[in-house]
Amino acid sequence: MSNPVNRPSGRPNEIARWHNTMRDALGRANNLQAPNRNLSGNPLEALHAQARHPQTALIRASDVFTPEAPRPGGAADRTWRDPDNQSRVYAPSNGVPLYNQGDPAWKSLRLGGTGTVSATSSNSIQKKGCAISAAAMAVSALSGRTITPREMDRYLDRSGGYEGNNVIFGRTGGVTGGNPRITATRQSNLSVNEIDRQLAQGRPVVIGVTYDSVNRTQTDHWITLTGKNADGSYSANDPNRGVVITLRREGGNGLTAPRGVTPNGRSYHFRNQAVTFSGGTPVRANLGNGQDSFTARPANAQAGATSRPQTT
Incomplete structure (x- = not known):
């Protein structure tokens, strides 16, 4: 009263x-x-x-x-500048840099090996590099460093971070060299409630999605969830063309994005395959953002x- x-x-x-x-x-x-x-x-x-x-x-x-006082590492006004090209700056979404796996700077790099290939090859970052691009966004945000898909690929090549052209997610946090120490953990049955908890703590979550195919247990693509919105939807950085998309709850423990909001015109369905991250500095945007x-x-x-x- x-x-x-x-x-x-x-x-x-x-x-x-x-x-x-x-x-x-x-x-x-x-x-x-x-x-x-x-x-x-x-x-x-x-x-x-x-x-x-x-x-x-x-x-x-x-x-x-x-x-809440501003925190370092994931501030919304951080300038995400490419360390290999200081004229390149990547826009943030919810304090997480937005990378395009088809960026000319790295689209032709070979996954699981050195050198370049055709950008349309199944071994190129443009064609199959969504996983390393999504992980690079999350690790960048938590470390406060601009770690591009190019840098992530170089590190994984040196550290045995591939099986064929498939990334070993548990190795991706090591790209920081322990400064800060970040641990990536592959999750095979992550609930949406746990995603909510991770996002509330300021930690991006990389999730696997399937397309509108008969077999929805197969992971077709990886994106980075950056925050939960006031209306209950979720914002995600999609490395396919480097765009921000919105997902909503689907059933009791799923997320979905319809064809109309995805860059490839196919619906996305999250079926609990994900990667979570510990260590680093949780992402907090500037004052007045609802956090x-x-x-x-x-x-x-x-x-x-x-x-x-x-x-x-």
């Missing part, structure tokens, strides 16, 4: 501006039946003197919005001049 605040005589709009709030909020806090009417009368004169001190004339002291914390203050507490509570 709100405690009535001190108020001077005058127009409600003027009094609200004095307290850095809105007229309707002022009316609710003071139990005013008609907050759009001028305030007048003896009681208002008695309150006028105290109203000159806004720091003690609080609208509501029970709810206080406490912004700040909302804390309660006792109703009889007062904020000082440098800490004004937000009104509701």
Whole structure:
């Protein structure tokens, strides 16, 4: 329950501006039946003197919005600059850089071996490099370093990170050289609830999706989930053409994106194949993005001049 605040005589709009709030909020806090009417009368004169001190004339002291301090590593305004080409900058989505596996800088690199191949070859990053591109996005975000698919491929070549042209996900975190230490773990039955928990902690999740085929147990493509939206949908960086797509819950424990939102015109279905990451710095965008914390203050507490509570 709100405690009535001190108020001077005058127009409600003027009094609200004095307290850095809105007229309707002022009316609710003071139990005013008609907050759009001028305030007048003896009681208002008695309150006028105290109203000159806004720091003690609080609208509501029970709810206080406490912004979370910006964290390094995954800030939304980080510049994701290519270490091999300083003129190249990759746009972020929810603090995670967005890579295109068909980028000319790496599309023809051979998976599971050195050198280049035709970009249309089944051994090229453009054709089959979604897994390393998705992992590179997640590890970049958690490490605070721009680790492109090119750099990830080089590292996996050196460290035995391929079986044929298939990536061994458990090796991908080692691309940071232990600074910071990041561990990637392949998950064969990851629930959507666990995905929610990982995203809430600021950790991107790489998920495998199947296309609209008869056999939906086969993983056809890998994308990087970057956050859960206010409407319950999920944002993902899709390395196929380097676009942001939206997925929604499907059934009790699945996610899906329809043909109309995917870059290849085929529907995506998540069937619990995924990669999670530990270590590094959790991704947090800048203040005011919905990831700040909302804390309660006792109703009889007062904020000082440098800490004004937000009104509701």
